[in-house]
Amino acid sequence: MxxxxxxxxxxxxxxxxxxxGKTRDAEHRWRKCKCEVCGKVRDTExxxxxxxxxxxGKTRDxxxxxxxxxxxxxxxxxxTDEMAKRWAEKLQSTKDYHALGAYLCAYHSxxxxxxxxxxxxxxxxxxNRYARDILLKAGTxxxxxxxxEMEKGENKDYDVAKILVRxxxxxxxxxxxxxxxxxxxxxxxxxSDITExxxxxxxxxxxxxxxPCPICGKVRPVTDTKQCGDKRFCEGSCWSKRGRVIKHGIGxxxxxxxxxxxxxxxxxxxxxxxxxxxxxxxxxxxxxYPK
Numbered sequence: 001m002x003x004x005x006x007x008x009x010x011x012x013x014x015x016x017x018x019x020x021g022k023t024r025d026a027e028h029r030w031r032k033c034k035c036e037v038c039g040k041v042r043d044t045e046x047x048x049x050x051x052x053x054x055x056x057g058k059t060r061d062x063x064x065x066x067x068x069x070x071x072x073x074x075x076x077x078x079x080t081d082e083m084a085k086r087w088a089e090k091l092q093s094t095k096d097y098h099a100l101g102a103y104l105c106a107y108h109s110x111x112x113x114x115x116x117x118x119x120x121x122x123x124x125x126x127x128n129r130y131a132r133d134i135l136l137k138a139g140t141x142x143x144x145x146x147x148x149e150m151e152k153g154e155n156k157d158y159d160v161a162k163i164l165v166r167x168x169x170x171x172x173x174x175x176x177x178x179x180x181x182x183x184x185x186x187x188x189x190x191x192s193d194i195t196e197x198x199x200x201x202x203x204x205x206x207x208x209x210x211x212p213c214p215i216c217g218k219v220r221p222v223t224d225t226k227q228c229g230d231k232r233f234c235e236g237s238c239w240s241k242r243g244r245v246i247k248h249g250i251g252x253x254x255x256x257x258x259x260x261x262x263x264x265x266x267x268x269x270x271x272x273x274x275x276x277x278x279x280x281x282x283x284x285x286x287x288x289y290p291k
Contacts, residue, residue: 002019002020003018004019005022010022012024012027013037014027014028014029014037015027015028015029015035015037015038015040016038018038023037023038023040025120027042030045031055032045032046032047032055033045033046033047033053033056033058034055034056040246041056041058042280043058043240046058048060048063049073050063050065050074050156051063051065051071051073051074051076051104052065052071052074055115059074061076061078064076067079068083069083069115069144071278075155075237077210080115080122080123081120081122081124081126083123083126084123084126084127084129084130085126085130087127087130088100088127088130088131088134089130091134092134095138095141097135097138097141097145097146098140098145098148098149099149100131100134100135100142100145101135101142101145101146101149101150101153101155101160102149103127103128103131104117104132104153104155104157104159104160105129105132105149105150105152105153105154105155105156105157105160106153106154106219107139107154107155108124108154110124123264128159132159132163132206135145135160135163136166136167139167140167140169143164143167143169143171143172144171144252146160146163146164146172147164147171147172147175150175150179151175156179156184158185158188158191161176161179161185161194162193164176165194165197168197170201170225171200171203171220172197172202173197173198173204174204174205174206176194176197176198177198177204177205178209178222179193180195180198181208181209181221181222181223182209182222182227182232183227199268205258208221208222208223209222211223211225211232213225213232213233213234213238214231214233215233215234215238215241215244215245216234216238216240218234218235227249228246228271229246229266231245231246239268240258240259240261240268241259241261242260242261242271243258243259243260243261243271243272244259244260246260246271247271248261248272248273249270249271249272249273249275250272250274250275251272251274251278251279251283251286252272253279254272254274254279254283254286255291256279256285256286256289257272257279260272262285264285264286264288264289265289269285273285
C-alpha cells in the first residue's frame with residue numbers, strides 16, 4: 001500500500017482511491033442502480049426485465065416466468081406450498097375429483113425424487129392438504145370419484161374416509177362398511193365416527209363380505225377373520241399357521257419358531273422377522289428372551 005494511503009491520505013477518483021483501491025460511500029458514478037467505479041448497488045433505478053434487473057442482477061418476488069418448479073428467468077424455486085396450490089387449483093378448475101382422490105389413495109415414494117427427499121415430503125404433505133380441502137368443499141359432487149379411487153387405489157386412505165363421513169352421503173356406506181369390516185383403519189385408532197356413520201344406514205349394508213381362508217379353505221364372513229399381509233385367516237388355529245403362506249424370516253432353527261411365527265415369551269408375537277445372520281447373534285427378539 002502507498003505510504004500516503006497508510007496515513008489516510010488517499011488519491012480519490014470518484015469513490016475509489018487510485019493508489020490503493022480503497023472505496024468510500026461517496027461520489028459514486030451511478031449508472032442507474034449500479035456504480036460504474038466500485039460496483040456498489042443501490043435499491044433505486046433498477047432496469048427490470050421481468051423479475052430480474054438487467055443492470056445489477058437483483059431479483060424481486062413478482063413477474064417471475066415460472067416453469068413447473070423454477071423461474072425461467074432467475075432460477076428461483078417455487079415453494080412446495082405454491083407448487084401444491086397450483087396443482088390443486090388446476091384440478092379444481094376442471095373438477096377433476098378423480099385425480100385428487102387418486103393422489104390421496106396412492107402410495108408415494110420420496111426416494112430418488114429430483115426435488116430431494118425433504119422437499120418431496122413437503123410437497124406431498126401440501127398436496128394432501130389442498131386435495132382434502134377441495135374434496136370436502138366439493139361435497140356430494142365429489143363422492144362418486146372418491147369412492148372409485150378408494151376402490152381401486154393402493155391405499156384405502158383414512159383421510160378420504162373421514163371426508164366421506166363429514167359429507168354424509170349414504171352412497172359411501174357400502175364401501176366404508178366393507179372396509180370397516182376388514183378393520184381397515186384399526187391402526188389409526190379413533191375411527192369410531194366411521195363405524196357410527198356406517199351403522200346409521202343399515203339398509204345399505206348388504207351381505208357381509210365372505211372369503212376363503214388360505215389355510216383351511218373354508219369360506220367365512222370377513223368379520224370372523226384376521227388380516228396378515230394381503231391375506232385374511234380364520235381366527236384360532238389357522239391364524240397361528242399363517243406363516244405357512246405368508247413370507248417370513250429365516251429363523252427356522254430358533255426355539256421360538258413355529259411354522260413361520262415367532263412365539264417368544266410363550267405368545268404369538270408375529271411372523272419371524274429375521275432376515276440375515278442367526279437367531280443367536282442377529283435377532284433382537286431372541287436377545288430379549290434367550291434360552
